[in-house]
Amino acid sequence: MDYLDCEDEVLHQDKIEEARKKMMNEDIIFDLSNLYKVFSDETRLRILNALLISELCVCDISDLLGMTHSSISHQLKVLREMKLVKAKKVGKSVYYSLKDDHIQKIIEIGVEHINEKEI
Amino acid sequence: MDYLDCEDEVLHQDKIEEARKKMMNEDIIFDLSNLYKVFSDETRLRILNALLISELCVCDISDLLGMTHSSISHQLKVLREMKLVKAKKVGKSVYYSLKDDHIQKIIEIGVEHINEKEI
DNA sequence: ATTATATATGAATATTTGTTCATATATTTA
DNA sequence: TAAATATATGAACAAATATTCATATATAAT
Numbered sequence: 043m044d045y046l047d048c049e050d051e052v053l054h055q056d057k058i059e060e061a062r063k064k065m066m067n068e069d070i071i072f073d074l075s076n077l078y079k080v081f082s083d084e085t086r087l088r089i090l091n092a093l094l095i096s097e098l099c100v101c102d103i104s105d106l107l108g109m110t111h112s113s114i115s116h117q118l119k120v121l122r123e124m125k126l127v128k129a130k131k132v133g134k135s136v137y138y139s140l141k142d143d144h145i146q147k148i149i150e151i152g153v154e155h156i157n158e159k160e161i
Numbered sequence: 162m163d164y165l166d167c168e169d170e171v172l173h174q175d176k177i178e179e180a181r182k183k184m185m186n187e188d189i190i191f192d193l194s195n196l197y198k199v200f201s202d203e204t205r206l207r208i209l210n211a212l213l214i215s216e217l218c219v220c221d222i223s224d225l226l227g228m229t230h231s232s233i234s235h236q237l238k239v240l241r242e243m244k245l246v247k248a249k250k251v252g253k254s255v256y257y258s259l260k261d262d263h264i265q266k267i268i269e270i271g272v273e274h275i276n277e278k279e280i
Numbered sequence: 281a282t283t284a285t286a287t288a289t290g291a292a293t294a295t296t297t298g299t300t301c302a303t304a305t306a307t308t309t310a
Numbered sequence: 311t312a313a314a315t316a317t318a319t320g321a322a323c324a325a326a327t328a329t330t331c332a333t334a335t336a337t338a339a340t
Contacts, residue, residue, distance in 0.1 A: 048220035048286070052254060057215040058225050064214045066272075071206050073275045074268065078206075081197035083298075087190050095183045096176040100317060101167035106177050113299055115318055125278050134307050134316045135171060144274040148267065149193065153185075155263040156192045159244050167316070202328075219287060232329055234288055253286045253337050 080124050081148060085109065086117050089138075090145055093127060097139040199243050200267060204228065205236050208257075209264055212246060216258040 088107055104114050121127040130137045207226050223233050240246040249256045
């Protein structure tokens, strides 16, 4: 059904071709979307924010955020799978900390954008 | 029900307090989560990626991504609301372009993280 | 004025996802 | 060894969200 299509004269074939050539490949887009998905949840952002300040065990995080251990543990699993945090087991406790400093940078740029937006 | 709680000895009150003091406020966390939500969808990332290369009308983007105008238009609305793109109407067409350069930075850091992860 | 085209949008649907609940596992203590 | 504690996880449920479909609006062309 060509009601979906625009007249040829409307399309900018040169621009479309240029974009087609220069765009990132689909695998990277997929990975990127999954990475940002991690930052799109308030609970995970709060966990990352807390770990940016101090290494913490699951109990600490639950207490700090006022949420159940289960909920926190599920989210920590997501963060582990995305290689954003690392876990260190000591006795019955598991201590979590950030794995690299991209996290801080990503959050900083986000904050910048939000602050500029308000102007 | 205190089965949710840890023994007091397990909690690190000093660290918890420090984190509580230094953490970003909830409004910013909320705004941040909404910003990253935009980047968490492949279609929106592809649109942003295309606009990073060239200004394009809705028809161009639909053609480039092989998706319906409706779908693209819905996503462009999200991008407009988050002030990530701007629209310029010329005749029947609407040309979209990026609103600021945080977008490029956010994507770049994301790509960096993904590349390092694979090592 | 009427028709066609480009874009926008509300509603419905299907999928994804965060939390809860129940339970499992691992470690420590009695 | 048995009981208690810290964490992890599968399944169920509820909420959020991307696309489709139908339709509306705005501009241009006839």
